[in-house]
Amino acid sequence: xxxxxxxxxxxxxxxxxxxxxxxxxxxxxxxxxxxxxxxxxxxxxxxxxxxxxxxxxxxxxxxxxxxxxxxxxxxxxxxxxxxxxxxxxxxxxxxxxxxxxxxxxxxxxxxxxxxxxxxxxxxxxxxxxxxxxxxxxxxxxxxxxxxxxxxxxxxxxxxxxxxxxxxxxxxxxxxxxxxxxxxxxxxxxxxxxxxxxxxxxxxxxxxxxxxxxxxxxxxxxxxxxxxxxxxxxxxxxxxxxxxxxxxxxxxxxxxxxxxxxxxxxxxxxxxxxxxxxxxxxxxxxxxxxxxxxxxxxxxxxxxxxxxxxxxxxxxxxxxxxxxxxxxxxxxxxxxxxxxxxxxxxxxxxxxxxxxxxxxxxxxxxxxxxxxxxxxxxxxxxxxxxxxxxxxxxxxxxxxxxx
Ligand code: PLP
Numbered sequence: 001x002x003x004x005x006x007x008x009x010x011x012x013x014x015x016x017x018x019x020x021x022x023x024x025x026x027x028x029x030x031x032x033x034x035x036x037x038x039x040x041x042x043x044x045x046x047x048x049x050x051x052x053x054x055x056x057x058x059x060x061x062x063x064x065x066x067x068x069x070x071x072x073x074x075x076x077x078x079x080x081x082x083x084x085x086x087x088x089x090x091x092x093x094x095x096x097x098x099x100x101x102x103x104x105x106x107x108x109x110x111x112x113x114x115x116x117x118x119x120x121x122x123x124x125x126x127x128x129x130x131x132x133x134x135x136x137x138x139x140x141x142x143x144x145x146x147x148x149x150x151x152x153x154x155x156x157x158x159x160x161x162x163x164x165x166x167x168x169x170x171x172x173x174x175x176x177x178x179x180x181x182x183x184x185x186x187x188x189x190x191x192x193x194x195x196x197x198x199x200x201x202x203x204x205x206x207x208x209x210x211x212x213x214x215x216x217x218x219x220x221x222x223x224x225x226x227x228x229x230x231x232x233x234x235x236x237x238x239x240x241x242x243x244x245x246x247x248x249x250x251x252x253x254x255x256x257x258x259x260x261x262x263x264x265x266x267x268x269x270x271x272x273x274x275x276x277x278x279x280x281x282x283x284x285x286x287x288x289x290x291x292x293x294x295x296x297x298x299x300x301x302x303x304x305x306x307x308x309x310x311x312x313x314x315x316x317x318x319x320x321x322x323x324x325x326x327x328x329x330x331x332x333x334x335x336x337x338x339x340x341x342x343x344x345x346x347x348x349x350x351x352x353x354x355x356x357x358x359x360x361x362x363x364x365x366x367x368x369x370x371x372x373x374x375x376x377x378x379x380x381x382x383x384x385x386x387x388x389x390x391x392x393x394x395x396x397x398x399x400x401x402x
Contacts, residue, residue: 003032019351026106027370027377029356030085039356039380040228041370044226045193048252049297050370056255059293060286068286072278078288079103083261085295089234090247093299097243100269102262103283107224107250108138110260113277114187114220114246115142117264119162120217121271122149122184127161129220130177131187132168136194137222146187158175167202168192171207178215185218185246186211190236196361197328197335202240207241220266225333228252229298229371232308232331239330248301257290259283303371307331310373317382318367323389328364332373336365336385342392349388355381 004020019037029037042048049056063078070076079245083101091097102117104110119127129400131137133148144153145163153159160361164399166173174186186208192198194271212219217402219242226236227249233239245268250260269379281287311331318336323346328335338346350357350365360366 011033012235018348019343022339026050026052027373035354036382037354037356038377038384040367040373041356041358042368042370043256044251045230045368046356047256048228048230048303048371049255049294050372051256052390053255053294053297055297056257056290056293059289060257063223063286063289066285069281069284071280071284072282072400076283076285076288078285078292079179079283080214082283082288082291082295084262084300086249086261089228089295091264092238093234093304097263099265101261101289102264102269102272102277104139104250104260104262104279104283105223105258105287106260107248108140108143109252109279109282110262111137111143111187111222112140113144113246113262114185114264115146117246117262117268117271118185118218118220120276121268122304126180126182126184128164128179128183129162129185129187130164130166130174131182131188131397132192133165134168134192134195134198135165135187135189135222136192137187137189163279168195168198169204171204171211175211176206178211178217180217183215183217185220185345187220187222189222189226190239191226191329191333193333193366194360196364197333197366199328199330205213205237205240205242209244209312212245215281218245220248222248224248224250225368227389228295229303229307229370230331232311233304233331236330238267253294254287254290255294257287257294259287259291261291298371301372304331307371310371310375310378313375314367314369314378314382317378318385321382321386321389332367332369332371334367336367337361338363338365338389340392342395342396345392345395346385346388350385353384353388353391355384355388 017351020032135148137143137146145159148165221244248261326337341362
């Protein structure tokens with residue numbers, strides 16, 4: 001391939017990529033050979049407004065020419081405005097929810113903030129955070145400890161103490177783990193993304209909320225993948241009517257510019273005093289300008305409604321495809337469950353045919369396109385996926401496919 005750089009100076013933490021992208025616009029990407037792709041993964045649920053959105057690009061350029069960074073020793077005019085918008089969106093987009101925000105540079109750091117806040121809020125002795133098996137909360141040592149995937153942890157043992165895991169969607173198991181004498185918080189994804197787009201029963205989050213309230217434990221919702229319109233509401237917890245104590249977000253917040261946030265109810269946020277937590281880059285003007293522009297477009301376009309509508313079309317199309325046994329998820333965070341375990345081959349065949357998706361597990365294709373995706377693009381994506389499924393089906397002996 002032309003234009004592919006020598007990667008030998010990069011640490012080998014990722015599988016060798018088969019494609020190198022050079023340019024993107026909306027739902028389209030072009031690789032270093034000039035081949036066009038339809039992007040139905042959005043950089044892992046990040047580019048929710050599509051690639052190179054003009055309003056975000058203009059805001060970045062403008063802010064880059066005005067003020068990029070000053071440190072948190074000083075104020076800046078952009079971060080507080082974005083924090084107020086986030087607080088309003090946590091409240092459903094109408095009223096301020098009355099919480100406060102800490103800005104980070106990634107999702108893992110947003111969860112790190114939540115974990116530290118929970119310990120500070122609960123006080124000495126109550127430091128345990130209960131999360132769920134198969135959950136993904138990040139790769140820093142603390143967020144990795146909350147991540148319910150022992151295979152990602154074992155090489156880095158010992159993990160920091162104070163993390164317990166229970167089965168997802170099992171309220172009785174959670175109740176048994178929630179000893180108020182030592183548990184500070186429960187940390188949950190409203191839909192488990194990396195685990196394969198797994199949605200819990202409709203009454204699970206409500207039950208968790210009741211349990212946490214009863215025991216005086218914080219309910220912290222990881223909306224890093226599900227937040228900011230993706231599932232058809234501003235935040236996925238809003239499908240259930242519950243009010244969490246802490247909400248973490250990142251991915252889509254800067255439409256690809258790195259910025260995350262940890263929101264907490266004001267009484268909880270008040271546990272932090274100056275000096276308790278910090279980040280050199282967190283909430284700096286450039287990142288905050290990306291978030292301000294992203295959120296402004298998201299509100300103007302009503303992305304939750306668009307995700308709900310486009311998601312219904314995509315889901316209906318996926319359900320019709322040969323080789324798809326069912327579809328999980330909500331809005332435009334969908335997992336197509338296959339009738340076989342060859343999801344990685346389907347992803348490869350789709351890429352070959354010009355569609356970007358991924359396989360969070362052997363039997364599931366994840367789709368997380370731009371929330372501004374058009375009907376024509378959805379139909380084109382479904383057409384390519386159908387062909388990719390058929391490519392792979394042709395290689396599977398009939399007995400293995402059933
Ligand atoms: N939490 C969830 C639910 C995620 O999906 C991710 C990333 O995939 C993270 C946390 C970690 O975010 P980051 O990779 O930005 O640190």
